[in-house]
Amino acid sequence: MTITLNGESAELAGREAAVRAVLASKGWSFPLIIVKVNGNLVRREDWDAFTVRDGDSMEAIHLVSGG
Amino acid sequence: MDGTVDRESLRARLRDARVGIAGAGGLGSNCAAALARSGVGTLVVADFDTVSEGNLDRQFYFLDQVGRPKVEALAENLARIDPTVSVLPVIARLDADLAVELYSGCDLVIEAFDDAGAKAMLIEAMGTRLPAIPLVAASGLAGWGASGEMRVRRLGNLVLVGDESREACGNLPPMAPRVGIAAAMQANEALAILLGPMDGGQA
Numbered sequence: 001m002t003i004t005l006n007g008e009s010a011e012l013a014g015r016e017a018a019v020r021a022v023l024a025s026k027g028w029s030f031p032l033i034i035v036k037v038n039g040n041l042v043r044r045e046d047w048d049a050f051t052v053r054d055g056d057s058m059e060a061i062h063l064v065s066g067g
Numbered sequence: 068m069d070g071t072v073d074r075e076s077l078r079a080r081l082r083d084a085r086v087g088i089a090g091a092g093g094l095g096s097n098c099a100a101a102l103a104r105s106g107v108g109t110l111v112v113a114d115f116d117t118v119s120e121g122n123l124d125r126q127f128y129f130l131d132q133v134g135r136p137k138v139e140a141l142a143e144n145l146a147r148i149d150p151t152v153s154v155l156p157v158i159a160r161l162d163a164d165l166a167v168e169l170y171s172g173c174d175l176v177i178e179a180f181d182d183a184g185a186k187a188m189l190i191e192a193m194g195t196r197l198p199a200i201p202l203v204a205a206s207g208l209a210g211w212g213a214s215g216e217m218r219v220r221r222l223g224n225l226v227l228v229g230d231e232s233r234e235a236c237g238n239l240p241p242m243a244p245r246v247g248i249a250a251a252m253q254a255n256e257a258l259a260i261l262l263g264p265m266d267g268g269q270a
Contacts, residue, residue, distance in 0.1 A: 032183045034190050039223040041194030059222045063190075066209040066235030067094040067181035067246070 001054035015054070020047040022058060032063040077262060078106045084261050085109040087170035088177045089161055089189055091137040092116070093246040094205055094253065095179030096127035096144075101254035103145045103152045107261070110145070111169055112138050113157035125243040161185075163192035171197060175260050177253050178204035181235070190225065198224060203256045208249040209235040210242065217248050219256060226260075228252040 003010055005022070012025065019035050019042055035042045036059045042050045052058055084107050088095045091114035099110055114137045118128045122137075132140040138156035145154050159165060166189055170176045176197075178189050186204060193202045207229035208217070216230040229249050235241045259265070 032187045034187060034194075034225075036194070036222050036225065041191065041198070041225075043191055043195060059220075061190075061206065061220070061222070061225075061227055062231055063183040063186045063204075063206045064209075064232065064234035065181060065183040065186075066207070066233070066241045067090060067092050067179055067186075067205065 003052050003055070004057040006059055012052075016051040018048050019050050019052065019058070022052060023047070023060060026060075028060060028062070030062045034061040034063060035059070036061075081106040081258075081261060082108040085111065085173045086175055086177065086257060086261075087173040088112045088179055089166060089170075090114055090179035090181065090185075091141050092122070092179065092181050093125040093241055093243075094208075094250045095177065096137070096141050097125075097247055097250035098177050098179060098254045098257075099141055099145060099154075100127050100148065101251055102257060103148050103154075105254070105258060106149070107152065107257075109153045109155065111155045111157065111173060112141060113159055113161050113165075113169060114138050115158060115160040125241060125246045161189065163188060163196070166192050167196045170200065173200060175201040175203065175257055177257060178202055179250075179253070181241075183234075194225060200224065201226065201260050203228070203253045203260075205229045205249045205253055207231045207233045208241060208245045209233040209239045210245060214245075214248060217245070217252065219252060226256045228256065 091112050116137050118132045118140050128140050136158050142154040142156045180186050201224045203226045205228050210233045220227045
């Protein structure tokens with residue numbers, strides 16, 4: 001399947017994938033990541049249950065300290 | 068600019084706006100100053116901390132305010148710029164419930180925390196419980212130089228400014244210019260949300 005990940009096209013195996021699996025496939029293991037799928041925020045506790053499918057748009061934001 | 072939109076009507080629209088600011092440190096105090104100068108009518112500013120001498124390297128406070136609650140000192144400083152701006156100071160450490168309570172009546176909210184965990188807490192709380200209210204957050208503003216790497220990502224009602232990479236730490240402190248750039252970008256995005264796009268095109 002193909003999704004849009006942070007604005008760029010990304011090929012993933014299978015017909016659907018959990019948010020956590022998508023992050024892992026990119027090697028993104030930062031402690032503080034915010035995920036939105038099709039514009040909706042997906043809470044961290046839902047990363048295993050929430051899946052993305054072909055055509056979905058997913059954004060991952062890496063938060064760092066400083067302000 | 069559209070000839071029917073004059074300066075006075077812009078000021079009137081901003082005068083009616085209510086903006087929440089979560090945190091009154093480097094981002095929040097400087098963003099608040101920019102919004103007050105722009106004429107935003109009401110600012111709801113929350114922070115639990117007091118002004119320390121070490122804050123003066125980047126935050127909008129003065130030496131004679133050391134020891135005072137930041138939100139009170141900020142309200143005083145903003146009143147010296149424009150006493151008609153209504154500043155609602157809240158001395159509290161924000162959690163998700165308090166943020167939702169304080170900001171549910173705001174047109175938009177500025178995330179201005181220092182700590183990444185607190186940033187995540189607010190983004191999750193707003194995104195799930197107040198998804199209709201725009202949130203302008205910041206991530207990655209420590210250090211110096213690399214001005215051109217400061218950028219804006221617009222993800223629906225979440226707007227993120229910063230380089231999304233430079234984390235504040237011992238040898239990469241948050242410094243006035245880059246913190247100021249991020250705070251000004253947050254204020255600028257707030258104006259874009261409140262007033263709509265400048266040229267009738269993209270924000």
